[in-house]
Amino acid sequence: MTVAVDLPPEQGWFRRNRMTLTPLLFLLPGVLFFAVYVVIPIFQSFYISTYEWNGLGELQEQGEFVGMGNYRELMGDRAFEVSLWNNVKWLALYLLAIPGGLFIALFLNQTVTGIRIYKSLFFFPFVLSQVVVGLVFSWFYLPREGLLNAALTLFGMEPINVLGDPTLATYGIIAAGLWPQTAYCMILYLTGLNAVDPEQIEAARLDGAKGWRMLWHVVIPQLRPATFIAFVVTIIGALRSFDLISVMTNGGPFGSTRVLSFYMFEKALSEYGFRMGYGSAIAVVLFLIMLVFIAYFLWSMWREEREARR
Amino acid sequence: MFPTPIQKRPRSTQVAYQALVPVALILWLLPLIAVALFSIRPLADFSNGNYWGWPSSFELFTNYGRVFLESDMPRYLWNSVLITVPTVIGAVALSCMTGFALGIYRFRGNLLIFFMFIAGNFVPFQILMVPVRDLTVDLNLYDTKLGLVLFHVAFQTGFCTLFMRNFIRALPYELIEAARVEGVAEWRIFWYVVLPLMKPAIAALAVLIFTFIWNDYFWAVVLTQGPDAQPVTAGITSFNSQFVAQYHLMSAGSIVAALPPVAMFFLMQRHFIAGLTLGAVK
Numbered sequence: 049m050t051v052a053v054d055l056p057p058e059q060g061w062f063r064r065n066r067m068t069l070t071p072l073l074f075l076l077p078g079v080l081f082f083a084v085y086v087v088i089p090i091f092q093s094f095y096i097s098t099y100e101w102n103g104l105g106e107l108q109e110q111g112e113f114v115g116m117g118n119y120r121e122l123m124g125d126r127a128f129e130v131s132l133w134n135n136v137k138w139l140a141l142y143l144l145a146i147p148g149g150l151f152i153a154l155f156l157n158q159t160v161t162g163i164r165i166y167k168s169l170f171f172f173p174f175v176l177s178q179v180v181v182g183l184v185f186s187w188f189y190l191p192r193e194g195l196l197n198a199a200l201t202l203f204g205m206e207p208i209n210v211l212g213d214p215t216l217a218t219y220g221i222i223a224a225g226l227w228p229q230t231a232y233c234m235i236l237y238l239t240g241l242n243a244v245d246p247e248q249i250e251a252a253r254l255d256g257a258k259g260w261r262m263l264w265h266v267v268i269p270q271l272r273p274a275t276f277i278a279f280v281v282t283i284i285g286a287l288r289s290f291d292l293i294s295v296m297t298n299g300g301p302f303g304s305t306r307v308l309s310f311y312m313f314e315k316a317l318s319e320y321g322f323r324m325g326y327g328s329a330i331a332v333v334l335f336l337i338m339l340v341f342i343a344y345f346l347w348s349m350w351r352e353e354r355e356a357r358r
Numbered sequence: 359m360f361p362t363p364i365q366k367r368p369r370s371t372q373v374a375y376q377a378l379v380p381v382a383l384i385l386w387l388l389p390l391i392a393v394a395l396f397s398i399r400p401l402a403d404f405s406n407g408n409y410w411g412w413p414s415s416f417e418l419f420t421n422y423g424r425v426f427l428e429s430d431m432p433r434y435l436w437n438s439v440l441i442t443v444p445t446v447i448g449a450v451a452l453s454c455m456t457g458f459a460l461g462i463y464r465f466r467g468n469l470l471i472f473f474m475f476i477a478g479n480f481v482p483f484q485i486l487m488v489p490v491r492d493l494t495v496d497l498n499l500y501d502t503k504l505g506l507v508l509f510h511v512a513f514q515t516g517f518c519t520l521f522m523r524n525f526i527r528a529l530p531y532e533l534i535e536a537a538r539v540e541g542v543a544e545w546r547i548f549w550y551v552v553l554p555l556m557k558p559a560i561a562a563l564a565v566l567i568f569t570f571i572w573n574d575y576f577w578a579v580v581l582t583q584g585p586d587a588q589p590v591t592a593g594i595t596s597f598n599s600q601f602v603a604q605y606h607l608m609s610a611g612s613i614v615a616a617l618p619p620v621a622m623f624f625l626m627q628r629h630f631i632a633g634l635t636l637g638a639v640k
Contacts (some may be wrong), residue, residue: 066543066544067463067465067544067638069546070459070463071460071462071463071465072459074455074456074458074459074548075371075456075459075460075471077452078453078455078456078515078519079456079471081452081508081512081515082475082478082512082513082515082516083545084510084512085486085490085493085508085509085513085543086478086481086495086513086516087474087478088489089485089486089488089489089493090481090485090486092488092489093485093486093487093488096488096489103488103491103492103497110566130529143433154360154361155379155382156379157359157361158361158363158364158375159363159365160364160375160376160379163379166380166383168623168624168627169383169387170383170386172620172623172624173386173390175569175619175620175622175623176390176573176616176619176620177573177574177615177616178573178575179573179591179594179612179615180594180612180616183393183594183598183608183612184390184392184393184612185389187389187392187393187396187429187605187608188389188392192407193404193409193605195388195389195392195410198409198410202494232634235631235634235635236634236635239631239635242361244360249359249360251527254392258362265359266360267360272467274635277635284480287482288482288483290483290575290576291575291576291591294575294579295575303549308461308484309482309483310591312484312487313484313487313576313580316487316579317487317491324488327484327487327488327574328485330484330489331482331484331485331487331488332485334482334484334485335481335482335484335485338480338481338482341480342477342480345476346473346476348567349473349476350469350473353469354545
């Protein structure tokens with residue numbers, strides 16, 4: 049504090065409060081941007097969902113307040129029900145990426161020559177954009193030209209039209225999505241396996257543990273951080289699925305591959321009409337589903353923060 | 359090490375493993391290999407139904423040449439560059455600052471702001487779509503690259519802040535305290551002490567954000583239309599309607615569109631994986 053006496057008054061004020069002012073100034077631009085483009089729009093969407101509005105002009109002038117009307121309409125909307133059900137399928141099946149990734153990671157966790165190149169080649173589907181993954185797989189599934197049917201015919205099986213069949217199409221798209229997602233989980237586990245304590249493995253080996261028992265009781269518990277991140281990114285990825293559906297089937301055949309994120313876009317912005325209020329209501333439902341998971345993630349992270357402080 | 363190192367297994371197992379890995383890789387990348395093979399075939403092969411036999415000729419240069427010379431592909435690629443690079447710079451710059459503030463200082467609401475960034479980062483895009491589109495239209499930025507860049511910078515700041523803050527938390531705090539004892543001003547501590555130590559984090563984030571933004575499709579569709587501003591992910595749809603059912607050209611086009619992030623990954627692999635696996639190893 050003796051230093052402040054020698055300084056001119058205005059500088060002195062800044063210096064005295066610098067421990068409050070510095071973080072404030074450093075946070076300001078980031079928080080401002082984030083508030084304008086992310087935080088406030090969430091609340092605006094809730095608000096818009098109580099209106100019937102085609103997106104033209106001002107909401108209050110051109111839109112018509114309908115209260116919970118959009119949500120009541122959702123209850124009886126068959127397409128909404130199909131989308132919601134498809135979201136459940138996505139969530140459940142997408143989680144297969146986690147054991148899949150672990151399996152490949154265990155397979156590749158060796159030190160033979162060239163293994164690094166193999167690891168990166170296994171990983172690289174994740175770097176492709178979902179649009180390209182979607183195109184690659186829709187050509188893979190093509191009834192006549194596709195490699196899948198070429199292989200099926202080779203083994204004497206009937207060719208199938210994956211994306212043209214309403215009962216199969218969603219599973220076909222999920223399989224495409226699993227490809228990069230499994231690669232992501234694999235890299236998480238490869239890094240995790242590197243950090244597994246070799247002494248514990250040796251000790252367990254001396255006790256006669258090996259194979260599955262070793263994996264289940266010794267290795268997997270140590271991979272917990274990797275599993276947590278894999279779980280977070282897979283859940284988020286499953287609920288965000290939009291690109292693949294848009295590219296591979298555009299919601300069809302007969303709307304059978306829609307999910308909430310896609311149906312919302314269709315209602316609010318595509319040729320099926322500009323129902324911003326109804327679209328926002330769908331988005332709110334999707335947001336509330338996600339909120340359950342976000343709350344869980346934040347709770348886990350908060351617990352960790354608290355432990356780190358002790 | 360788990361599983362048991364293959365070197366400790368019998369010789370036959372080792373040979374089997376060495377043979378199995380490349381086979382597994384080929385199976386894993388099969389859909390992609392198929393597209394790569396399509397992209398060097400001539401059109402005649404497709405009309406003759408020769409999809410998987412030996413190509414009647416190799417048209418690598420013709421096909422890829424047509425992608426660059428006869429379509430809007432170069433424009434879309436350039437748009438992608440002009441959207442991606444400023445976003446990377448903006449998001450990394452903003453998050454260096456927020457990460458510094460949240461990682462170094464103790465003040466009320468610190469954790470709350472931090473969790474706001476994390477939570478926002480997980481939100482579904484659709485809940486932002488209508489208001490962000492409105493805002494962009496109101497700012498006269500609809501169908502411009504700047505409109506996309508501003509949104510991407512704001513949204514990516516969430517993830518980047520999470521990353522930077524945790525990275526700064528792991529730095530030795532004594533360095534900062536020592537600088538304070540010397541009477542170094544806070545912003546100088548940021549610029550001369552912390553920032554140089556953040557170089558690996560900046561590299562990792564830059565590579566990661568580059569890939570995320572280059573591959574974005576949803577916001578490209580929501581905030582732009584047409585070849586003036588659309589990035590390559592959205593442009594590929596119009597490319598494909600220009601060359602409908604010409605699988606050799608569509609394949610070549612999507613390979614071109616996918617290449618920049620792939621190249622980035624292979625060149626900067628170490629940084630990329632360091633970024634992705636943040637926290638998975640701690």
